[in-house]
Amino acid sequence: MSSKQLNMVQAINSTLDSFMAKDDSVILLGEDIGKDGGVFRVTEGLQAKYGTERVIDTPLVELGIVGMAIGMAVSGLRPVPEIQFQDFIFTAFDQLVNQAAKMRYRSGGSYTVPMVLRTPYGGGIKGGLYHSQSGEAYFAHTAGLTVISPSNPYDAKGLLSSSLKSNDPIIFLEPKRLYRSIKSDVPDEGYEIPIGKASLVHEGDDMTFVTYGSAVPLVVNTVSKNNLNADVIDLRTIMPYDGETILNSVKKTGKVIIVHEAPRTLGMGAEISAFISERAIDYLMGPILRVTGPDTPFPYRLEDYYMPNETRILKAVKKLQEFR
Amino acid sequence: MSSKQLNMVQAINSTLDSFMAKDDSVILLGEDIGKDGGVFRVTEGLQAKYGTERVIDTPLVELGIVGMAIGMAVSGLRPVPEIQFQDFIFTAFDQLVNQAAKMRYRSGGSYTVPMVLRTPYGGGIKGGLYHSQSGEAYFAHTAGLTVISPSNPYDAKGLLSSSLKSNDPIIFLEPKRLYRSIKSDVPDEGYEIPIGKASLVHEGDDMTFVTYGSAVPLVVNTVSKNNLNADVIDLRTIMPYDGETILNSVKKTGKVIIVHEAPRTLGMGAEISAFISERAIDYLMGPILRVTGPDTPFPYRLEDYYMPNETRILKAVKKLQEFR
Amino acid sequence: MDEKEMFVNAYKTMVLARTLDRKIVTAQRQGRVGFYTPTMGQEALQVGMSMALDKDDLIYEYYRDVPFMLHRGVPIETLIDQIMGNSMDNEKGRQMPSHYSAKEYNFMSVQSPVATNLPLAVGAAYAIKYRKKKNIVVTTFGDGSTSTPDFHAAMNLAAVFDLPVIFLCENNKWAISLPVEKQTKVEIWKKAEAYGMKGVKVDGNDLFAMYEVAKAEVEKTRNSGEPVLIEAVSYRMGPHSTSDDPSKYRTDTIKEGSEGDPIVIAEKKLKEKGYLNDEEIEKIKNDAKELVDRKFEEREKVSPPSPETMFQDVYEKPTWIIEEEKGEIL
Amino acid sequence: MDEKEMFVNAYKTMVLARTLDRKIVTAQRQGRVGFYTPTMGQEALQVGMSMALDKDDLIYEYYRDVPFMLHRGVPIETLIDQIMGNSMDNEKGRQMPSHYSAKEYNFMSVQSPVATNLPLAVGAAYAIKYRKKKNIVVTTFGDGSTSTPDFHAAMNLAAVFDLPVIFLCENNKWAISLPVEKQTKVEIWKKAEAYGMKGVKVDGNDLFAMYEVAKAEVEKTRNSGEPVLIEAVSYRMGPHSTSDDPSKYRTDTIKEGSEGDPIVIAEKKLKEKGYLNDEEIEKIKNDAKELVDRKFEEREKVSPPSPETMFQDVYEKPTWIIEEEKGEIL
């Protein structure tokens, strides 16, 4: 089977391309996604190939982009709206929470919203308060939304492919920090990574790391570099998260560290931790620790202090190792 | 000291009244709050007393209400915007998350937003999907916001009074189910209940209940009726929650049940649970349990199944008692 | 259908809607219904609009569109079942009363946050244009809703992309307690200009006038694919909802049965045209009453939705989380 | 200040802003600055507006308003410190470059989500009216920003409550890659009508024309307390930002130094009026260059903010949560 070394931008671009080629109900819309190819160039070349009717440069109005996409989806299309930065999604938040997420439920199943909302999120590009936020918890707390974040180009293609076949609204969060920083071998052929299944990206017996998105390479590198005998779980799907994989690992290791960049309070770490202590309390051999961004806005100049790093992860490891 | 038996609507109304009488920088704005006195009558009589300039009937635009309030606050007023139902706040969510919450931080402390946003929340009035939501976790996850919810008329006055003296933006969540269903003795004189301090509303040694808002009377009644030997902690302030009071109790009882109406996944229960298992794991004598609303939209006809009830709480108690 | 038949049918719908309206309001006072937003006063404009449409046209309606729905053939049972939230309700009893849904008749499910149906209507119109179909989209909303973000977004997008959508503003002069003059300084139909869209104003209390305008605009939109804003001027004759007490903020200017009542206006014209006489009108009213009473008793007996339904339709397949919660709750 | 002095001063500011613009763009390419949104092309309209204002007027500006800020006396240090995000920055290095704040000069701190400053400006104007003060509010935004929810909300509220706020739309013809014709079908100044507000269009590339209009509108707003929308037509001569590559979507129509360049236009008029000659112009440019270079080197040496500052100003007093997180991170 042939494959290519691609970065995440390329993997997403080629996945969109292949779905658009097969299915004329797939339509992209967003700000600057056409001629400009998107501010991160993720949709580069697609307007030239599929025309302005299928790759729509919209006026500057996120709630309109999302609202239109919902209407398109209800009418049988498969819209893929792009929000230029996840930080700007809040201007469309009502459309997501009160329309997209509740459509199937409120209509008794009559109407559905098969839409994949793509948006870059997270820090690491010196974007300051408004070009760095990690808002996954807002979406994951919203019943009706499915929340996905790939941590590498291979997963990006597989998860986006599954998303484009789902009949529920999907929030597809692209860790912008990883857009071009890593490559993986990506098969030319289509494949899917199932929604709701985590991936064990490193195996070990002493402790369990639960993480996703841009924190995955950090955790894997930290584990490898420091020869930690640890399971590393890449959630891939944030909501619904894969409780089973988490539980199996925790029952083996008894020690857990959750790592993400979003703020600690009510970040995904809170849910994972609560989930574990609800049903594996007697397996635990130490506190469930969280290594996350702090509960402050995301700063510009000091962004390296904001994001989790190796030192902080090792501090947590030490704390667990020294427990009792 | 004289006092009156008041319900929560009356307690809030009279508190607003007394602050408005003392301080002409206090200004109310919202939909139907003037002549109509608010759809729940919380602002009844205030426009007649203070005029249309201080009790402003606004056009139908939540983002404008919140945005204007932020601008007023920056300019030295003390706006008290009302959002008719918390469900509609999402149309103003960007103003809350990206303006109100981040103003002090992004301006290096130059500009501040002393604003108290009041809004009724929660179920129990047969409001269905869009007149019943409990969105406290969205706010509590947003660094810069303070989130408060009173569980009785006395607390409503004390907490609102502190809020009106705070220099940070406050989300004041009024459990609409309790608006008229309970009365308490409310002193005529002013008093404050400190922000960030929980209240131990029932004491016992066997287990700890952590709760807030409309779930408080439910938990207290369940505990009393069933003679449970339990601490019941009413958080009063949801963010920043009172970790110390929680920890002290958990170290005593070793068993925890968190009760709230908001959906389980990433609800406040997740954060409280994670907080506890981070620093009191060796005190725990059972799983940390959550009795909450499920991760579905809020249904109309079946709302009684949605909200936590005595049966579900006792199920959790039994589970804890039978642990190991 | 000839003109006479068409207008008599329209009138029958108006009467049926009014009769149902009164029935539900009374039932609400008796504790048999939880809540309701009366339609009283807005019958003519809705039915006039409906008369101009085809079966395939899509409607993104709002909570007051009972006459509209009845006229397009939505069975009265469907509406009452929604009001009751019973097990036969299209929405499985999940939504508050007045939040209807009728996919078979191309009515979207009604949400509460006002005007947030408008951007969806634009998206639906985009799909029509993209698929080169000939149907159009109509979306309805009140005067107060023109202040919302969603109105602005939808109007601009429909204009920029030239989409076949009719924005029907049901200006009933009030948004709960706020009169339209305090909502905005400008007549609503004029707002269309700001988007490069055509705006029209029509007397929405006059069935005949409304139908004329609706017919012309529907034809134009269907043929040219261009959007239009129609302001149908009317009056909210009832309270905002059964929870509302309008005496706190207004003195009603149009009372039921007075000469400003759209049903009275319609009757007068129908009689002038010789389409109906007093006797026939009487019979239409009696028939409506009989039907509404009968259907209401009948639907009231329908069982509530079963508790398991609460956990369905959040996603196509329930997540393990929801399954688990269901197990805990039931 | 006499007219000559006033315009010469205005011109000096324009040149200084342009010089700073170029310096920062170059520095960004050299990796000395993280990001920047050039102002090039919008100097005349901003300075013309500023000339008409009083010290006490409040400005809710957007990210391209460097000439505006310089003209109102904001020290060049303040701007460079913000761009650097250093320890002397008013915002403590927390915001991305181009998100200035200068409370002493009544400039609000700039946010990124476009046009969300507009509702705040309306609130500030409400406070002025309520306190019966005589100052006014000016809020600025681009052409693309007229599509946002916040524009609609703010315009309607300012009109309904009759508030002293000037909406200054800096129409530079582009919103990143979207030309204004695709943003909306109508000229921007005309959108004011939809709110019952006055709208004015002015050639924003002509300092003199801009000043005339600004003066008249400021006077009117100050006296009547009424809002106005000014569309200042200009052109974004540079890229949207240092991350942008306009060659992907447009051919520049106004090049720096060409006759459409607002600085060239100003020079011509100033010379015609005899306010400046070539030699003086040359000196102004050299002085600006010297100043900018010197200040830039100087500010570049300022230390970064200390890590503790990251944990301040989230609330008036840090919560225990933030204190704890600080302990863990530092």
Ligand SMILES: Cc1ncc(C[n+]2csc(CCOP(=O)(O)OP(=O)(O)O)c2C)c(N)n1
């Ligand atoms: C976004 C939002 N804000 C507030 C409300 C509460 N509310 C329900 S109806 C209504 C007034 C609507 O007025 P209008 O648009 O004129 O429609 P009408 O009810 O008069 O038909 C309000 C404020 C809501 N449903 N949605």
Ligand SMILES: Cc1ncc(C[n+]2csc(CCOP(=O)(O)OP(=O)(O)O)c2C)c(N)n1
């Ligand atoms: C709500 C929001 N959506 C998207 C963006 C990304 N963005 C930044 S500037 C810009 C274009 C703004 O155009 P315009 O209002 O004309 O101002 P200009 O940059 O041309 O001065 C966009 C889309 C943003 N900052 N805020």
Ligand SMILES: [Mg+2]
């Ligand atoms: Mg109305």
Ligand SMILES: [Mg+2]
């Ligand atoms: Mg522009």
